Amino acid sequence: MTFKTKESKLLLVLGSFFVANAILSEFIGVKIFSVEGTLGIKQFDINLLGVPKLSFNMSAGVLTWPFIFIMTDIINEYFGIKQVRYLSILTAVLIGYAFFIVGGAMLLDPSDFWVNQTINGRNVNMNDAFAGIFGQGMWIIVGSIVAFLVGQMADVMIFHKIKQVTGERALWLRSTGSTLISQLIDSFVVIFIAFYLNPQYHWSWQMVAAIGLVNYTYKFIVAILMTPMLYVVHGIIDAYLGKELAHKLIKIAGRN
Numbered sequence: 001m002t003f004k005t006k007e008s009k010l011l012l013v014l015g016s017f018f019v020a021n022a023i024l025s026e027f028i029g030v031k032i033f034s035v036e037g038t039l040g041i042k043q044f045d046i047n048l049l050g051v052p053k054l055s056f057n058m059s060a061g062v063l064t065w066p067f068i069f070i071m072t073d074i075i076n077e078y079f080g081i082k083q084v085r086y087l088s089i090l091t092a093v094l095i096g097y098a099f100f101i102v103g104g105a106m107l108l109d110p111s112d113f114w115v116n117q118t119i120n121g122r123n124v125n126m127n128d129a130f131a132g133i134f135g136q137g138m139w140i141i142v143g144s145i146v147a148f149l150v151g152q153m154a155d156v157m158i159f160h161k162i163k164q165v166t167g168e169r170a171l172w173l174r175s176t177g178s179t180l181i182s183q184l185i186d187s188f189v190v191i192f193i194a195f196y197l198n199p200q201y202h203w204s205w206q207m208v209a210a211i212g213l214v215n216y217t218y219k220f221i222v223a224i225l226m227t228p229m230l231y232v233v234h235g236i237i238d239a240y241l242g243k244e245l246a247h248k249l250i251k252i253a254g255r256n
Helices: 006-028 035-039 065-079 081-107 126-134 138-166 171-196 205-241 243-255
Strands: 032-034 046-048 051-054 057-059 116-119 122-125
Touching: 006 065, 006 081, 006 138, 006 205, 006 243, 032 035, 046 205, 051 205, 065 081, 065 138, 065 171, 065 205, 065 243, 081 126, 081 138, 122 126, 138 171, 171 205, 205 243
Parallel strands: none
Antiparallel strands: 032 057, 046 051, 116 122
16 A cells, blocks of 8 residues: 555654654653743642642643644544544554553663663663653553543544534634543543552542642643644645645545
């Protein structure tokens, strides 16, 4: 099989970026960063549901999720719900495969010269650092994969429900609307599985709800800010395909 047509090349590119961003999100997500500190502002120290001093401490995985959902909605718009579902399931399998391979790499006996190194003037045990960064717990892995799948399935369903009402108008509504609702689900599912059901932690439902709301607030703001990017990508694709082919694909996708 060769990718000769414009639509096949487009699907390959969109699908590749979709899968790459999803896998990247899982591995960079181990880093927790301060949104306030990154922006150079004072921490908010929010008190919510009896949980004190909450601030916007986010997983670095949020750097890629806006692009994942833009790819989701663009693929949905031009190729239909079946393609998004297929890519989502394939991506979940590949994420599981990636963690399996990383787990095997962690079991390899490290070379003596590699273990102890000096980085930025500090002595670092590279094997411990490798395990600390890549060795995410099973509950977190399961939680992130389940949240990804549930969020994706909700996104594509809501996208098409809105499109049935609006037709080809109001791209911002079906795209941003579906993203906001699916991210609300995703934000709570991953925390519930990884930290509430996980016997290693003892999080209360108030803790899960409070941190989930803080995380969702960040995602809500970013989703709104990313809406113009959706139109930019949409315009680039329309220019690449041509109006006639673009309209044809969108029409076919609406029936799938």
